[in-house]
Each structure stands twice: as C-alpha cells, then as structure tokens.
Amino acid sequence: MSHACIPVGSQGQTPEVPRSVFITGASGFIGQALVRRYRALGAQVRGMDLRADPANDVVAGDLTRPEVWAAHARGCELFINTAAVVSLAASWTLYREVSVRGVRNCLDVAIASGAKRFVQFSSIAALGWNYPDQADEHCDVVIGDDYRYGVAKGASEHVVLAAHAAGEIECTIVRPGDVYGPGSRAWLSEPLKMAKAGALILPNGGSGRWTPVYIDDLLDGVMLAAGLPQARGQIFHISAKESVSCQEFFCNHWRWAKRSGSPRSLPLWLAVSLSRGIWRINRLLKRQDEVTPDIMYMFARTGGISIEKARRLLGYEPKVSLNEGLQRSEQWLRDVGQLV
Template identity: 25%
Template sequence: MNIVPNTLQTVVIAGASGFIGTHLVRRFTEAGVEVRTIGRSGPAVWGDTAAIASVLDGADALVNLAGRSVDCRYGKRNADAIFSSRVDTTEELGRALALCRESGGTPPPVWMNSSTGTIYRHAMDRPQTEDDGDLGTGFSVSVARAWEQALADAATPGVRKVALRIAIVLGPGSVMAPLSTLARTGLGGRMGPGTQKFSWIHLDDLYRAVVLIAATPTLEGPVNLAAPGVVTNAELMAAVRERLHVPAGLPTPAWLLELGGMIIRTEAELVLKSRWVSPRKLLDAGFTFDYPTLGPALRQILTPDRVEAPAPVRAH
C-alpha cells in the first residue's frame, strides 16, 4: 500500500529523470502527492534560480538527486562533470531556498540531498554508522565530502537538511542488468577477492525511507540508506546465480577487472571497494525494511526468464 503522511502533499524532486528519481515520481504520484521537478527541462531548469525558487514555494519537501552517472572512467573531463553536477546543483538549490524566503515565499521545511555510502572507507572490519563511520580517501570520497559540505554551507534557516548516504540501489534494471548478464554467460563468480562487502537498498525501501525522513523532524544530518542485510561480493553473485538458476560462475580476478574497466570505460572500484554501511539512524527512528535481506529483494527484482533492461549506475 502506497501511503504518505497527510502533511506531505507537495514534493519537489531535482534530478527526477534518473533511475531513482523516476521511481520516486511514480510512487509519490500514485499516492496522490503533487510532484514538481527541477532539471534540464520544464518550468524550473538549472541556472534559473528564480524559477527554482518559485517551484520550491509552498512545497512540503525537497529531494535532490541530481548528479552525473559515475559509470565511467575518472579522467579529468568526467571527473569535473561528476563533481560539478553534484556540488553546483546543491549550491544553486541553497540559493533558491534563500531567495524563496527573501521573496516572501515559504520554502519546504526539509531538504533531502543525495549523497553516497561510498563516502566511508573500504571497510572489512566493522559496519560504518552515521555516528562512528570513518570517511575514506580518493576521488569518490572527495566528491561526496564536497557534496555534503555544499549542503551544510547553504544558508537556509528553518530548513532541516538531510544528507542521504545511499548504498547501491537495487531494482529492475540498475546494477542488476550487468550482474544478470555476467551470471547468464557463466562469468557470475566472485569479483576480485569476493570478501568485499556489498551494501545495498531496494528501490521501494528507499522511497519509504524518504517518506519517513520527511515526516520525522529528529532525522537530520547524514542518514545511511542501506539494508541491514549486507553481503559479501561472493554471496551477492551466488544469490544472483541461484535466482537465475545458473549452477556456477567463473571468478574474475582483480587485475582482469581493472583491465576490463579500461576497455569498457568504467572503474573497477565500483565492485572492488568494500562498502559496509549500517542504517542505524533509520532503525532507531523505527523504520522497518520491506527487504532487509538480499534473497527476497532478488526474488522481487529478477525473473529467471526475463532479461533486465539496463539503467545508469548512480553514485551510491
């Protein structure tokens, strides 16, 4: 059942054309919530701060998902685009929220800005919570830090700000498309050592978490959006093979992943980094996951005789 609080009547979604944004727009619309969007087209486009401020006026929540896909090589051009598409849009939303108030409007009381669970270090020893997680190093972490700093620096008094540290999002398409292809072609074994942790969240639980955060005034700052049932990469690939009725899969060593990443223009870090993200704030707030473990999630997402359509990989 698609239920949202009565207080959530209008939601503004920036970056609504992506994998997550499309799903949120559909779910909110089905629940009878008015959805306004900010993007590269429509009444409120990036660069038109006044139009964005007008769209924000009177809304109950702002969700910013804008950001270029990270499914690429991190050369200078791509790295600059990844960085600016996150930081610049966040900074503009801060200016638009301030303008909305200065113009006599009513900005939304809560601003949820996308971030990423990749902000934490390569963790093999313990889960990373919002309170005791260790931030990592490297390009992806630098982007995430700047992304969250832009949110923190925005002068928006009266607006509760939440950084959504999102794990890998699972749904039809998404990362399931290449993993399914690998499994079906016999290459669905462990990747690299296979012991690296894989934190994830089902697309439907992400939507429900956004609804909960909007309705919970005590939730602010970083909030981890990840299912409690973290698995290793080897366990992930075994679960995919089991769901697709593929008996075995050849493993892929790390050096071959690095080489393959160069060939298909992506980064091996996307599968080799150990992401162990714990949703402590959500659980403490009483959130109940519909998909806390991987098996039921894959049963909902994957049909053995269906080929999943690909979707862009997001920075989560």
C-alpha cells in the same frame, strides 16, 4: 489523501506529508519511484531531469544551469536532490561542477522556492571501500585520488550541512545502500548484461561486502527522514538489515544468465591493475565505459553498514527480505524481456 503509502516507524513515527514536492533526477530509478510514492499520497510532484517528461511534470535541465528549471520548483515544500554524476569514471571537473557547485545551486533554488526541507541523496560510497564492519554515520568520509564517486558524495554532504548549520534551510542527508529492484539499471540490468557476456568479475573471490536495499524499503526510509522533525540536520544510512557477500548477490545474475558455477574472480590488485589499463585506453579513445579501478574497489568493500541510527530516530525497519526482493527483480527482468 491515500494513507496506504505512508511509512510508519517502529515506535509509531508518522512523517508529515508535504503538499508539494520537487525532485531532481525525477526520471531516474530512485527519482521515478519517489514521484510515484508521493503522488500516491496526494502530493503535487514536479521534477527535473536531463530529458523532459511533460506527462509527469518533469522539465529538462541539469544541476549546473539552475536558471533553466528553477521556476518549475517554485512553491515546493520539500526539495529532494537525487540528481548526480552516476558514474565511477567521470573527471574531477565534472564531479565538482555537479556534486559541489550543482548541489549548492539546488540549495539556492530550494530556498528561493520557499521549501521547508532539503533532502540530499548521498551514498554509502562516501565512506570509501575500506571501512569497519557495521560502519555508522560517525565513520570518516573518504578522501584521496581514488574512489572519485565517493569523494564527490562526501563533498556534496559538506555543502548541504554548511547550509543547514548557517540556518539557510533545514537539511537532511540520506546515504542509501546498494539500491535494487524493478527498474534498477545499475544493479540488475548492467550486471546481467555482463554476466551474459561472461565479463562479470568479482575481486577476491567475491568476498567483498554488498549492502542491498530493496527500492520500497529505501522509499520508506527517505519519507521518514524527509518528514520527521528529528531528522533535521542529520545523516542517515538507509539499507537492509545486514550485508551479504558480493558472491551471494551477483551469483543470481550469473544464474539468470544461464551460466554454471560462479562469477569469475581475480585478486584485487590484479583486478585494479587490469581495470586501470582498460580505463586509460577508453579515455584515450574517448569511449564511455564503467570498467574502472573504482568498481573493483566497490566490489571489495570490507564491511557492512549500520542502520541503528535510522532505526532509533526514525523507526526505520526494512521489510523486504533479500530473497523476496530478488524474486520480484527476476520477475521484472522477465516481464521486460531481459530474461527469457
């Protein structure tokens, strides 16, 4: 077994490496990275995603029909659920089906498979967008009609913590910051496309807080959380040391797109009104589009998040600076032809 990829906490914490891991959403950006990292450690890794990938032992399925893929998870020691509705524009019905019932389905499969630990991927979106600086795991989760993705993530946490409290299976929840790095569609490829079209708009002069975490740092945090006994029954924020402004992060995409100056800006109230109008039109026309009020709220977040709990209990310490992470990301964009 290779030990090169085992993260060691700052106080010497070394997570147990499972013999076998099952990952939902195994073909996604984070899922693929987890598959590679656990395989490098010698673990047997299987997974599920919307499309099968036999070369990587990934079967086709979704969270709403566990009977299709449950047998593939049999015997796994660690079950990691990264699958989710990756959208800020979905219906409440879909969020309930996937983020609540679907997560309960995953728990049932993990328990029937004999898994020792269940790791749920939530998000800092569960905190909403209007929270204090250095928000920690004690902060409220968001409820209400807006910010559907965050409300759904908060609901998924409830399902998982209830299973843990009932003694059904040991569970851990991770809330990643804004994960980026080679392979990131959400925070590299899509904003770059928007920048090239001149359509990247940041509310309030780009003053909203962004919490970038490089993919390799996220993997370290997840593996510590998944393999240490002190992480049982806990929620952890896994992010970078500090937040930056949206302007500071996305001006890189603007520059990569060979545009001068900075991304365009509107007051938040106007950006929300315009995006709400576009969202309604797209729904009438049955067009898939991520221009929603929620993306504008996300770009207007009021605070950074605290990783002190992950530091204290797990010894988690992010290693890749924003500057280095962006350099690696830019190189990847060039390598895959998205930049020339």
